[in-house]
Amino acid sequence: MNAVAEDKLSFIDEEIARLKQEGLYINIRVMGSPVGPWMIVDGRRVLNLCTNDYLGLANHPRLREAAKQAIDKWGVGPAAVRSIAGTQELHVELERRLAQFKGVEDALFVQSGFCANQAVIPALVGREDVIFSDRLNHASIIDGCRLSRAKIIVYEHCDPEDARRKIEENIGQYRRGLLVTDGVFSMDGDIAPLDRLYEIAEEFGVITMVDDAHGEGVLGRGGRGIVDHFNLHGKFDVEIGTLSKAFGVVGGVIAGKKRIIDYLRQRARPFLFSSATTPADTAACLAAVDLLESSTELVDRLWENARYFKSEMQRLGFDTGQSQTPITPVMLGEAHLAKRFSERLFEEGVFAMAIGYPTVPMGEARIRVMLSASLSKDDLDFGLEAFARVGRELGVIS
Numbered sequence: 001m002n003a004v005a006e007d008k009l010s011f012i013d014e015e016i017a018r019l020k021q022e023g024l025y026i027n028i029r030v031m032g033s034p035v036g037p038w039m040i041v042d043g044r045r046v047l048n049l050c051t052n053d054y055l056g057l058a059n060h061p062r063l064r065e066a067a068k069q070a071i072d073k074w075g076v077g078p079a080a081v082r083s084i085a086g087t088q089e090l091h092v093e094l095e096r097r098l099a100q101f102k103g104v105e106d107a108l109f110v111q112s113g114f115c116a117n118q119a120v121i122p123a124l125v126g127r128e129d130v131i132f133s134d135r136l137n138h139a140s141i142i143d144g145c146r147l148s149r150a151k152i153i154v155y156e157h158c159d160p161e162d163a164r165r166k167i168e169e170n171i172g173q174y175r176r177g178l179l180v181t182d183g184v185f186s187m188d189g190d191i192a193p194l195d196r197l198y199e200i201a202e203e204f205g206v207i208t209m210v211d212d213a214h215g216e217g218v219l220g221r222g223g224r225g226i227v228d229h230f231n232l233h234g235k236f237d238v239e240i241g242t243l244s245k246a247f248g249v250v251g252g253v254i255a256g257k258k259r260i261i262d263y264l265r266q267r268a269r270p271f272l273f274s275s276a277t278t279p280a281d282t283a284a285c286l287a288a289v290d291l292l293e294s295s296t297e298l299v300d301r302l303w304e305n306a307r308y309f310k311s312e313m314q315r316l317g318f319d320t321g322q323s324q325t326p327i328t329p330v331m332l333g334e335a336h337l338a339k340r341f342s343e344r345l346f347e348e349g350v351f352a353m354a355i356g357y358p359t360v361p362m363g364e365a366r367i368r369v370m371l372s373a374s375l376s377k378d379d380l381d382f383g384l385e386a387f388a389r390v391g392r393e394l395g396v397i398s
């Protein structure tokens with residue numbers, strides 16, 4: 001290779017060096033076992049306080065069995081996009097069941113929650129339109145907004161008054177508006193004030209959309225999501241969920257009014273230009289809906305575990321932030337401290353990730369604990385003891 005050709009990529013080495021120097025380089029850990037309360041991570045058996053497997057479905061026998069049967073009946077791949085020849089009876093059945101579960105007119109199943117945002121936002125708004133977006137919205141919402149080419153106006157985090165001011169000031173200059181927010185914010189575990197946002201958006205005729213990736217299977221009656229939690233049935237225009245977190249599989253769901261879902265089947269680009277999810281995934285998702293519809297036991301246990309862990313952490317003297325959900329941030333402040341804390345926890349047999357700038361604001365580094373219904377009381381106590389030991393050792397608690 002000549003020197004010039006080699007040099008054109010030198011920016012990569014510089015970028016990587018910079019990330020390492022700032023402590024922002026991501027070391028990707030490798031799982032050597034299925035998802036569960038205990039996992040093999042980088043060759044070590046550790047307690048899992050890290051994954052989004054809220055209900056313990058990622059390796060659930062009923063979902064595994066459903067996936068295996070679907071492979072025998074349907075094969076492994078759909079070999080087409082949904083709109084050409086990829087829509088199998090399984091996909092239609094899952095959409096029917098999800099719509100019923102969530103109490104909406106219709107639902108569209110896509111490849112992931114990330115795809116769902118790319119599917120919806122550019123279909124609803126374009127160049128002549130405006131989007132009002134929470135400051136802490138998820139990257140996939142931000143990318144969906146950018147793809148739409150609409151004007152993006154950011155309102156302060158969970159601040160309906162600021163959203164109102166910005167809508168009132170700007171809406172007149174655009175063809176139409178869309179308000180979009182995360183349902184549960186994944187770094188702090190707080191919940192968007194959906195009822196007030198809805199009232200404001202309605203007042204100005206703005207389309208409403210919520211991405212409830214961390215609320216699907218967690219919030220609402222038996223995990224029916226944030227719209228159910230706020231009792232806004234039939235009101236919010238679009239509710240996005242993921243089947244990759246609490247549902248334990250993979251995929252995204254767009255739930256709402258039939259008029260919108262029908263339109264998305266004609267316009268949503270990830271639906272039109274990327275192949276359908278596999279029969280195994282789709283059947284496993286159906287089995288997850290079965291489980292959630294049959295009992296609230298898993299969702300109840302998840303919340304019990306969250307309450308117990310949070311209150312014990314607070315009793316130990318940890319600051320667990322503003323969380324209203326099973327996402328439990330353990331606030332540490334400085335990024336290097338959070339990283340060191342996470343490394344020490346790992347040595348003590350607990351897998352919990354440090355999160356720092358730019359994922360969270362500077363000076364608000366933390367360990368993010370993800371709780372799950374699959375954790376036993378003994379598991380939680382094991383985790384609490386490790387937090388107490390490391391917390392005292394590093395001077396975070398006394």
Ligand SMILES: *Cc1c(COP(=O)(O)O)cnc(C)c1O
Pocket residue numbers: 112113114115138140141182183186211212213214242243244245250251252
């Ligand atoms: C995790 C997450 C997504 C992505 O969902 P996937 O199904 O993993 O693609 C989208 N939006 C929000 C708010 C999320 O937290």
